[in-house]
Each structure stands twice: as C-alpha cells, then as structure tokens.
Amino acid sequence: MAQILTFIGKGGVGRSTVAIAAAHQLAEGGQRVLLASQDPSPVFGQLLGQPLTTTPQAIVPNLWGVQFQAPELMATLWDEEVKEREARYLRFPILHTVYGQELGIFPGMDAALALYTIRGYNASDAYDVIVYDGLGDLTTLRTLSIPETGGWYLRRFRKLILESDLGRTIAPFIQPITAAVLNFNWSWENFAEQPSQEAAEMLEEGTIALADPKRVLAYLVTTTDASATAIAQYYWGSAQQAGISVGGVIWNQTSPTPEQQTAFAPLVQTELINHGGDWRSLVGKLPNFGAIDHIPQALTIDVPARQVRAFLPGFTKEQVKLTQYGPELTIEAGDQRRNILLPPPLKGQPVKSAKFQDHYLIISL
Amino acid sequence: MAQILTFIGKGGVGRSTVAIAAAHQLAEGGQRVLLASQDPSPVFGQLLGQPLTTTPQAIVPNLWGVQFQAPELMATLWDEEVKEREARYLRFPILHTVYGQELGIFPGMDAALALYTIRGYNASDAYDVIVYDGLGDLTTLRTLSIPETGGWYLRRFRKLILESDLGRTIAPFIQPITAAVLNFNWSWENFAEQPSQEAAEMLEEGTIALADPKRVLAYLVTTTDASATAIAQYYWGSAQQAGISVGGVIWNQTSPTPEQQTAFAPLVQTELINHGGDWRSLVGKLPNFGAIDHIPQALTIDVPARQVRAFLPGFTKEQVKLTQYGPELTIEAGDQRRNILLPPPLKGQPVKSAKFQDHYLIISL
Structure with a gap:
C-alpha cells in the first residue's frame, strides 16, 4: 500500500512546484514514487521539464509521472469495468453499443476518475508514495473523501x-425480472448483502485508509499573502472535516510573521525562501513526509467517557454546526458535512451537550 | 434573461479581483448585477470588503452579491425539488425520512448546484447580468456545459x-409496478416522451443559451507569466470546445509582449497595469462586456456546403481528435468531448475529410 501525499492551498502559491520537488525528494530518498497530475494541460509537463502521458512513465530512478485526462480514463473505465460488469450480470447487455470514446464529462467526473485510477496504482504495489497534484482546493478534499461520503449514502x-x-x-x-435478466437470484432478506455488500466493503476500506496519515496525508502550501493564508487556514479545517490528516504548512517565497505562525500551531512549519520558483532548488528542503507522530487526530470517539472530539482548526464557533437528524451525528463546517457513525454503545444516543473549545468540537452523549 | 459572465484563468492571476471590478462597473453602467462566488470561504467577502451570505444581498445600487455554500444549496434542492417531485409521482414516498441537512457532498455537486441556482436567478428576471466567479478552470467550463453534456446522455x-x-x-x-406506485400510466410507445421530455426541453433550453454570447460569455484573465499564459490559451480552446464564447483576454499586472498578443488574436485584449491589486482602481478600465459582435463562433454547420467548422484555438493538430462512433460526430480536445448532433440532411453521413487549419477543424461530410 502506498501513501497518498497531496498539497492544498490557494491557486498560484506554488503547489505544483512543491509537489514536483516533493516527488523528487522522496525518490532520491529511495522510495518508489508516482507523481500524478490532475492538470490536463501541457503546463504541468513544462513545469516538470518533461511532458507526461496518461500512463506512468519513468522520469528519473524511482520516479514515475502520469497526467490524468478525464476522457481517456472514462473510456478505459467504461470498457474495462462498466461493460464487463454489465456482461457479467445481464443476459442481454445493451451498453456494448455505447463507446467509451463518446461519453461526455460532467463536473466531478475528473475527480472520481482520478480517485479510481489512484486506487488502482495503490493496489498495484508498484509505488511507496503517490504524490497527487490535484486542484488543491475543496475538490481535492471531496475527492479523497468519496469513500466516506459514498459509504454514508x-x-x-x-x-x-x-x-x-x-x-x-x-x-x-x-x-422475477432481475432473476430473468441478471444471472443471480436474490431474496428480500439478502437484498442488503448482495450486490451492495461488495460496494460497502470497498468504501469501508477507503474510509479506513483516509483516516490513516500513513495512507493519506495533506500538506498546506501558502505564501504570506493575506488571502492565501486565510484560504490555507480554511482548507486546514476543511481537511480535518473531510477526515484527512494535515501534516504541516509550507511557507513558500516569504517568511511568516510570528502571528501567522501561531495561527497554524501545532503544525510543522517549513519555510522555502530565496528560490527562483524552480523546483530543483527545493529538493531536500522539504519536510520529512514520513514523520506523522505529531499530527493531531481529526476525530476521536471515547466510548467510556461518552465523548466525541472533532479537531476543527481554522473555523470560528459560528462556522461549526452540529445536528442529529437521522441515526447519526452530522457536523457541518467548511462547506462540507461529516456524518459520524457512532459505535454500538453510543449509537442513537441524543446529544447532551456540545462545546467548541481550542479548535475542538466536544460532543457529550 | 440575464447574461452570465465568467472569468477563467490560472489560480492566482486575479480572477476574483477582476470579477468584483466587472460587477461594480456593470452596476455603475446601470445594469442590475448579481455577483455570485463559488468560493465558500470568508476570503471572497474580505476581497469584496463585505461578507456575503447564501441569499443575494444588496451591496451598492444595482449590485447584489451571493456566495454559494454547497450543503445549504443541497438541503434546499432536496426539500424543494426532490421531495416535492417524489411526493408528486409516488404514492408511497420514502425520501421524506432523509433530511437535506444530512446529505454529504460529492465532487461535482458544488458545480451542479451552482448552475441550478444560477438558472433560478436567471429565470427570476431580477438581474441583467450574473457575474459568476467560479473555480475559473475546466470545472467552470464543464459546469456551464452540463445542459449540453446532459442532453447528449x-x-x-x-x-x-x-x-x-x-x-x-x-x-x-x-x-404495472410503476403504474401502481406512480400516479401516471405510460405505454412503451410514449416512454420516450414522458417524463423524460420535460428534462430534454430543459437541457435543450440550456444548450441554446450556452451557444449565445448574449447569454453566456467568458473572459480570460492572465498575467504574462509563462504558465499563466499557457493555461489561458488552453482554457480558450477548452471554452470553445465546451461551446462557450470567449469575449477577450484581460492582461493583469503586466503588459504582454507582441508575441503574447499575437497568440490571442483575434480576441479583444485589455491591459490592467499599475494598480495595487485593489479592484476599486479597475472599475471603468474593463472592456465593454456587452460588445459581442467580434466574437468568433465556436461551431458553424453549413448544410449546403456539407461542412462543419469548429473553432479550436490554443490547440495543436495533435491535440484535436475527431471520431464517429455513434450516430454523432465526436471532437476530443482539451480534456473534453463534444458530441455534435447534425441536422437532418447531414445526420448519419460518414466523414469524407477533416483538416485542422488556422485554429479551425473543418469537417466535410
């Protein structure tokens, strides 16, 4: 299993430059690294100094690069998964008359296709780290939390x-219809298990990976510009809310003031100054992405104390909302919802109290 | 009907600053303007100088502002549309036990919800122009072309x-099941019309609006930085490919070289230099967004000449692919597919020849 490492921050702060430098640094350190770019334009290749294609290709020893192109990923997924699955389950498949090469792309498909592809690279065991240079905004967070959101639905x-x-x-x-058309029988009693159990297991596996910083880790990249730091703070909280561990903040181009540093405590902070914007000068100056012991946990559930603690930095009390509509707890913050499935002893218990203190939402049941 | 005006370009080039200035300029010119931001963080409000909420609020005379928050839009859509629709069609509705306030957000939902909301503001006839500050990348283009892509599916x-x-x-x-559960009967013969006809008409209406620069218009924003101009060129072609008119290029902060200007011919070019990054200094210096006569048409179908011409600037011949799998023509370029429905005399005709010349893909049937 690989670690997925991603960089989030405002556009223009140098995320891609840092991602390329990180990939090189990790490869030089002896890890097998795949650098995956979500930017389909030739710009990423220009920055890297080598054009990329849609299949991983060697760049330097231990380093491979790949560039996602949604239409091509879509065509492959359609032919290899959708048609194959239809042929397996249906006696009269019809989708074989639709070609993967004609399917249009809706917003969000890029993200879902990227995650699906990363999952495949991860399962291949060919890489130790996958450096994912995504859009670097909420889209990246929503993409990585597809398994958690999907599991909820x-x-x-x-x-x-x-x-x-x-x-x-x-x-x-x-x-009787499905029995006639599909190749398996089911009863109302086993409907819950078949075939949705397969999907549930895949999503559960993804959710577990998401919560583990050894598997999924984000770093903030920012300049000291007021908008950029405000966005970085907002994304920090948003990442925690999406269940994604944030390992540190990388200050690019200029040094932060003590106030700016304090705003990102207790994160590890790295300063990259006096460089010409070339990733080559940054290799070796980036943090140790393997060090994860210091990372605050996004969510802890203390069953004996009947307490749920969610770490939500970057938000004010007014920006965090707790509700309990269905059988689960719902936290709303950072333009995202997080539904918390409580363990059996706490399941269905009403919330007794909730307070927001030192960046933690503390819920007592 | 309002005009939807949007700005695309690399992150960090000043898109939001230009969007705010454009909204003020249009409002000062007497138009009723709604400024809509896709950024859910407090940063957009800081830039504007006034916090925004999820319902339009007055900023200055003729100018209103709104900030999209996906979870809130989702809750409204769920309660007002999905549940209402279910109650209308189903005798035993079940979705009323699911609350809009607990639904998680997948990637792409932000975009679809924004488009749905913009459509509502548009239909309200309360605004002449809707300045949409989206993500400014391919996501914005995919969002605006949802009706075209959806119509194809x-x-x-x-x-x-x-x-x-x-x-x-x-x-x-x-x-018999649907007749028992839903409140209307249908036969195999009218299946095509009911209820999908309603959706088809909505999508058709959206597709027509998309192709009309009086209804949907994009401007490129870029600095003279090499990556930023390369992205702007790529997005220019991508916008044409998505069927969206591009009215011009706004050079922010620095003046372009003659070569850079040539690369964006025949677009109207506007230079914004010697400003401190404050939108206030840009009001009155932006182009006339109402002037649309000069805009090259993205697609022309000449039936007598049996010719289809697609304007695809910013791409090389190698980046453009034409295929004919199903009953339509498919152009692939800029990480997007465009399926072209030919008018009756040309429908189903095989492609005789195709050439890429002066940024035009010319297809003979």
Whole structure:
C-alpha cells in the first residue's frame, strides 16, 4: 500500500512546484514514487521539464509521472469495468453499443476518475508514495473523501429501502425480472448483502485508509499573502472535516510573521525562501513526509467517557454546526458535512451537550 | 434573461479581483448585477470588503452579491425539488425520512448546484447580468456545459433503451409496478416522451443559451507569466470546445509582449497595469462586456456546403481528435468531448475529410 501525499492551498502559491520537488525528494530518498497530475494541460509537463502521458512513465530512478485526462480514463473505465460488469450480470447487455470514446464529462467526473485510477496504482504495489497534484482546493478534499461520503449514502439509502413499505411492495415484482435478466437470484432478506455488500466493503476500506496519515496525508502550501493564508487556514479545517490528516504548512517565497505562525500551531512549519520558483532548488528542503507522530487526530470517539472530539482548526464557533437528524451525528463546517457513525454503545444516543473549545468540537452523549 | 459572465484563468492571476471590478462597473453602467462566488470561504467577502451570505444581498445600487455554500444549496434542492417531485409521482414516498441537512457532498455537486441556482436567478428576471466567479478552470467550463453534456446522455440512452430487446422485454413487468406506485400510466410507445421530455426541453433550453454570447460569455484573465499564459490559451480552446464564447483576454499586472498578443488574436485584449491589486482602481478600465459582435463562433454547420467548422484555438493538430462512433460526430480536445448532433440532411453521413487549419477543424461530410 502506498501513501497518498497531496498539497492544498490557494491557486498560484506554488503547489505544483512543491509537489514536483516533493516527488523528487522522496525518490532520491529511495522510495518508489508516482507523481500524478490532475492538470490536463501541457503546463504541468513544462513545469516538470518533461511532458507526461496518461500512463506512468519513468522520469528519473524511482520516479514515475502520469497526467490524468478525464476522457481517456472514462473510456478505459467504461470498457474495462462498466461493460464487463454489465456482461457479467445481464443476459442481454445493451451498453456494448455505447463507446467509451463518446461519453461526455460532467463536473466531478475528473475527480472520481482520478480517485479510481489512484486506487488502482495503490493496489498495484508498484509505488511507496503517490504524490497527487490535484486542484488543491475543496475538490481535492471531496475527492479523497468519496469513500466516506459514498459509504454514508449507501448505508443510509440501503436501510431506507429495506425499511420502507415501498421496498417490500415492489420487491416481489422486481425479483422475477432481475432473476430473468441478471444471472443471480436474490431474496428480500439478502437484498442488503448482495450486490451492495461488495460496494460497502470497498468504501469501508477507503474510509479506513483516509483516516490513516500513513495512507493519506495533506500538506498546506501558502505564501504570506493575506488571502492565501486565510484560504490555507480554511482548507486546514476543511481537511480535518473531510477526515484527512494535515501534516504541516509550507511557507513558500516569504517568511511568516510570528502571528501567522501561531495561527497554524501545532503544525510543522517549513519555510522555502530565496528560490527562483524552480523546483530543483527545493529538493531536500522539504519536510520529512514520513514523520506523522505529531499530527493531531481529526476525530476521536471515547466510548467510556461518552465523548466525541472533532479537531476543527481554522473555523470560528459560528462556522461549526452540529445536528442529529437521522441515526447519526452530522457536523457541518467548511462547506462540507461529516456524518459520524457512532459505535454500538453510543449509537442513537441524543446529544447532551456540545462545546467548541481550542479548535475542538466536544460532543457529550 | 440575464447574461452570465465568467472569468477563467490560472489560480492566482486575479480572477476574483477582476470579477468584483466587472460587477461594480456593470452596476455603475446601470445594469442590475448579481455577483455570485463559488468560493465558500470568508476570503471572497474580505476581497469584496463585505461578507456575503447564501441569499443575494444588496451591496451598492444595482449590485447584489451571493456566495454559494454547497450543503445549504443541497438541503434546499432536496426539500424543494426532490421531495416535492417524489411526493408528486409516488404514492408511497420514502425520501421524506432523509433530511437535506444530512446529505454529504460529492465532487461535482458544488458545480451542479451552482448552475441550478444560477438558472433560478436567471429565470427570476431580477438581474441583467450574473457575474459568476467560479473555480475559473475546466470545472467552470464543464459546469456551464452540463445542459449540453446532459442532453447528449439523455438522447443517447433514451434511444438505447427504446431500441434494445432488454427494454422491450422488461417493459411489461415494469409498467404495472410503476403504474401502481406512480400516479401516471405510460405505454412503451410514449416512454420516450414522458417524463423524460420535460428534462430534454430543459437541457435543450440550456444548450441554446450556452451557444449565445448574449447569454453566456467568458473572459480570460492572465498575467504574462509563462504558465499563466499557457493555461489561458488552453482554457480558450477548452471554452470553445465546451461551446462557450470567449469575449477577450484581460492582461493583469503586466503588459504582454507582441508575441503574447499575437497568440490571442483575434480576441479583444485589455491591459490592467499599475494598480495595487485593489479592484476599486479597475472599475471603468474593463472592456465593454456587452460588445459581442467580434466574437468568433465556436461551431458553424453549413448544410449546403456539407461542412462543419469548429473553432479550436490554443490547440495543436495533435491535440484535436475527431471520431464517429455513434450516430454523432465526436471532437476530443482539451480534456473534453463534444458530441455534435447534425441536422437532418447531414445526420448519419460518414466523414469524407477533416483538416485542422488556422485554429479551425473543418469537417466535410
């Protein structure tokens, strides 16, 4: 399993430059590194000094590079997964008349396709680190938390269908059709398990990886410009809210004031100054991305103390909202929702109190 | 109907600053302007000098501002549209037990929700111009072309289901169930029309608006930095490929060289120099966004000459690919696909020749 390392921050602060330098630094340190860019334009290749293609190619020893192109990823996914799956389950497949090469791209597909592809590279065991140079904004955070969000939708709606009159009413009608068309039988009782169990396991696996800084780790990149630091702070909180560990902040081009440094405590802070914007001069000056012991945990659930603690830096009390609509707790902050599935002893318990203190939302059940 | 005006370019070049200045300039010129920001952080409000909320609020005479927050838009959409629609069609609605306030956000939802909201503001007739400060990259282009892409999926898959044995096989089973659960009857013959006709018309309407620079218009913003201009060129071609008119290029902070200017001919070029990065100093110095006569058309179909001409600047011949898989022509360029529905006399005709000349892909049928 590889570590996915990504850089987030305002556009123009030098995220791609830092990502390229990080990939080189890790490769020089002996790790097998894949540098993956979400920018489909020739610009990333120009910055790197070598054009990239949609399949990983060697750059220097231990370093490979790849550039995602959504239409091509879509065509591959369609032919290798969607059509294959349809042929496996359906007796009269119809999607073979639709070509992967004609499918249009909706917003969000780039992100989902990138995550799907990264998952494949991860599973290949060919790399120790995947440096993912994504859009570097909320899109990157939402992309990495697709398994967590997807897991929520799956368990919530599966439960809904199972418990609804509608589900029970239409099941006897759907059953013979699906049995005739698909190659497997199912009963109302095992509907929850088959075939959605396969998806649930994949999403669960992704959610576990997301919460582990050895598997998924983000670093903030910022200049000392007021907008850039405000965005970095906002993304810091947003990353925690998405369940993604933030390992540190990289100050690019200029040195922070003591106030700016304090705003990012307790993160490890690295200053990159007096360089001409060339990534070559930054190799060796970046932090040790393998050191993860200092990283604050995004979420802790203390069952004996009946307490949930969510670390949400970069937000004020007014920006954090806690609700309890369905069977789970929902935290809203940073333009994102996080649904917390409580362990059995706390499940379904009403919230007794909640306070926001020292960047922590502390919920007592 | 309002004009949707958006700014695209590399992060950090000053897109939001220009968007704010443009909104003020248009409002001072007497138009009713809505400034809509996709940035959910407090940074946009700091730049504007006034915090924004998720409902439009007055800033100065003729100018209103709004900031999109995906979770809130999602909750509104869920309660006002999804639940309402379910209640209208289903006898046993189940979604009322799911709360809009607990739904997680996937990548791409921000974009789709923004477009849905903009469509509502547009239909309200309360504004003459909607200045949309989106992510400014391919996401913005994909967002605006959702109706075109969506229209393609709808007509392609509707046709597929209608023509497939599978569709005909399962229709007699589905018909009684849907008739029992939904409040309307349908036959296999009118399946194509009801209820997908409603969606088809909405998407068609959006596609027509997209192709009209009086309705949707993008401007490039760039500095003279090599990466920024390369991205601007790439986005120029990508916008044409998405069917979006580009009105001009705004050079921010520094003056372009003659070579840089030539690379963006025949676009109207505006230079914004000697300003401290404050939008106030830019009001009145931006181009006339109402002047659209000079804008090259993205796509022309000449039926008598049996010719399709697609304007694709910013790409080399190698970056443009033409295919004809299904019943339509597919152009691939700039990480996007464009499926061209030919008018009846040319429909289904094989491509005789295609050449790429002076930024035009010229296809003869």
